[in-house]
Amino acid sequence: MSRFWNSRVQGLEPYVPGEQPRMQRLVKLNTNENPYGPSPWALEAIREAADEGLRLYPDPEGTELRQAVADFHGIQPEQVFVGNSSDEILAHIFHGLFQPDEPVLFPDITYSFYPVYCGLYGLESRTVALDEAFRIPADGFCPPNGGVIFPNPNAPTGIALPLDGVETILAANPDRVVVVDEAYVDFGAESAIRLVDKYPNLLVTQTLSKSRSLAGLRVGFAVGHPDLVEGLQRIKNSFNSYPLDRLALAGAVAAMKDRDHFERTRQAVIAERERLTGGLEALGFEVLPSAANFVLTRPPGRNAEQLSAKLREQGIIVRHFRKARIEQFLRITVGTAEQTDELLEALRAQGEFHERTS
Ligand SMILES: Cc1ncc(COP(=O)(O)O)c(C=O)c1O
Numbered sequence: 362m363s364r365f366w367n368s369r370v371q372g373l374e375p376y377v378p379g380e381q382p383r384m385q386r387l388v389k390l391n392t393n394e395n396p397y398g399p400s401p402w403a404l405e406a407i408r409e410a411a412d413e414g415l416r417l418y419p420d421p422e423g424t425e426l427r428q429a430v431a432d433f434h435g436i437q438p439e440q441v442f443v444g445n446s447s448d449e450i451l452a453h454i455f456h457g458l459f460q461p462d463e464p465v466l467f468p469d470i471t472y473s474f475y476p477v478y479c480g481l482y483g484l485e486s487r488t489v490a491l492d493e494a495f496r497i498p499a500d501g502f503c504p505p506n507g508g509v510i511f512p513n514p515n516a517p518t519g520i521a522l523p524l525d526g527v528e529t530i531l532a533a534n535p536d537r538v539v540v541v542d543e544a545y546v547d548f549g550a551e552s553a554i555r556l557v558d559k560y561p562n563l564l565v566t567q568t569l570s571k572s573r574s575l576a577g578l579r580v581g582f583a584v585g586h587p588d589l590v591e592g593l594q595r596i597k598n599s600f601n602s603y604p605l606d607r608l609a610l611a612g613a614v615a616a617m618k619d620r621d622h623f624e625r626t627r628q629a630v631i632a633e634r635e636r637l638t639g640g641l642e643a644l645g646f647e648v649l650p651s652a653a654n655f656v657l658t659r660p661p662g663r664n665a666e667q668l669s670a671k672l673r674e675q676g677i678i679v680r681h682f683r684k685a686r687i688e689q690f691l692r693i694t695v696g697t698a699e700q701t702d703e704l705l706e707a708l709r710a711q712g713e714f715h716e717r718t719s
Contacts, residue, residue, distance in 0.1 A: 369483070376477045379680055388677040388703050390694040393516075393545070393655050395574035396633075397626040397697075400619035403575065403612040410611035419607040422594075426610055429617035430582050434554050440584055442593040443613075445604035447544055447568040447581030448474060450593070451510075454564065455482050457596040458538045458589065459508030466506040468497055470686055472516050472542065491518070491686075495649055495657075499526035503533045512542040514550045517682065517692040519651030521550035531560045538589065540564045547572035547627050548634070549652030554584050561586040571654055572627050573616045580605065580613040630654050634695045640705045641693075644714040655694045657687065663713060665689045675707040 362371065379392035398404075423443040431438040444450040455478035459465050464485035467475045479486040489501040495518045502509050509530060514521040531539050539562055541553045546567065553565050564585035570576035583593060597604060605613070616623070638648045638656055645661035660668050669681040669691055680692040693704070708714050 369481075373480055374477060376474045380678060382678065386676065388696065388700045390696050390700065390704065391678040391680045391692075392576075393571060393653075393694045394576050395571060395626065395630065395654065396695070396700065397574055397629060399574040399578075399612070400616045400622040402619040402622070403573075403578075403616040406611040406615035407578075407608050410608050415607055417607075418603050419605060419610055421598075421602045423605050423610055426580075426582075426605070426614050426617070429614045430584070433617050433620075434552075434584065436554065436557065436584060437587075439587040440557060440590060442583040442585075442590045442597075443605060444581050444583070444593075444597065445601075445609070446570065446579040447542070447566045447583075449579075449604060450566050450581050450583050451475075451540075451542065452478055452481070453593050453596040453600070454508075454510075454538070454540055454566075454583075455479065455484060458564070458592055459484060460537065461507060463505050463507040466502055466504065466509045468511055468515060470495065470515070470518060470684070472512050472544075473682075473684075475510055491515075494520075495686075496520055497522045497526065499529040500533075502530045506534065506537055508538045508540070509534055510540040510542060512544060513553070514545050514548075514652040516545065516653065517655065517680070517687065517690075518649050518657050519545070519653040519655055520649055521652035524551045524553060524556070527553050528556065528560075531556065531563055535562060538562055538564055540566060543567045545571055545653035545655075547623075548631055548654045557585055561588065564589050569613055569616055572630075573623060574626065575612065575616055578609050578612050580609050630695050633698060633701060636698070637693070637695055637701045637704075640701060643716050644705070644708055645717060646714075655692050657690050657692050659690045661714070665691050668711075671711065672704075672707060675710070677704055677707050679704075 426443045427438040427441040430441045464487040466487055469488040469490045492498050546552050557563050564583055566583045568581040641648050641658050647659040649657045666681050669679055
């Protein structure tokens, strides 16, 4: 606390990102990064862009990247906004597209950055409880609100909402912006991008951090009606006109174009998720059905927080949330086959979890 902080900063409860340990040789399954490297095309493009051109500011509108995203999704560049990570785009949305007179609606168990943005921008919020199976109740988003946001698949549950559920929420809120945060969509959910022509209140956000393995580059995009995109441009140009640097733009364009690498690596993650799920279930863990690159899992008869600490001693980091309804769960990122094996081996080595024989 400092007397130089204004009252808004004094009242903030900032987001706490997952640990980025400096130790080598850790099995790092705590922040939903992709275990495979980014597209070699992206790495080459970044290397090529690292020249004296860095003297100049980058394209403020990210024209080439908007075109590459539009080409990938079969939409128009006017429907695409690009930003320095989807987190930053979400911040712009909370700042300028949600109405301040009524609470923002989001699920009770969801991405913990949403309440932080409400705090930052002075917005009220109201949560909608997931059902007993941890699914988003599509008919629960009807109270008066200043905007609606939810991830699909949801985080940290990993559970996807089918598109008819997304449409129910859109139709119930024709005068409010409904944001579908699709950070993990490429690992098994259906994208709402194909609904943008039908619903002018829909904004879909995606990131290159997960399925394109570029968390270190910080690139995200939003897709929606050109009026919403123009609103985001206005906010961006009142905050930072050059949010994406030349290296990020070059790498992101190449990554969007490398469809083979994208397809191969996301399929590998999906296959490994199924193997991880099977391995955990065989040890008696409950695993929620995930369409993401992580699973939320409940160890049998064991305190999840203690288990997470124990795994850390064994060199494996997973994420535990001290949060009602999920405090007995761990969120485990899907890693490589070797990392899955190391995790399962570490669990077996604790002597409490035994393979079920059928
Ligand atoms: C649901 C959700 N949305 C958005 C993000 C942010 O992604 P980015 O790396 O683009 O900021 C994350 C990151 O973990 C996430 O879990």
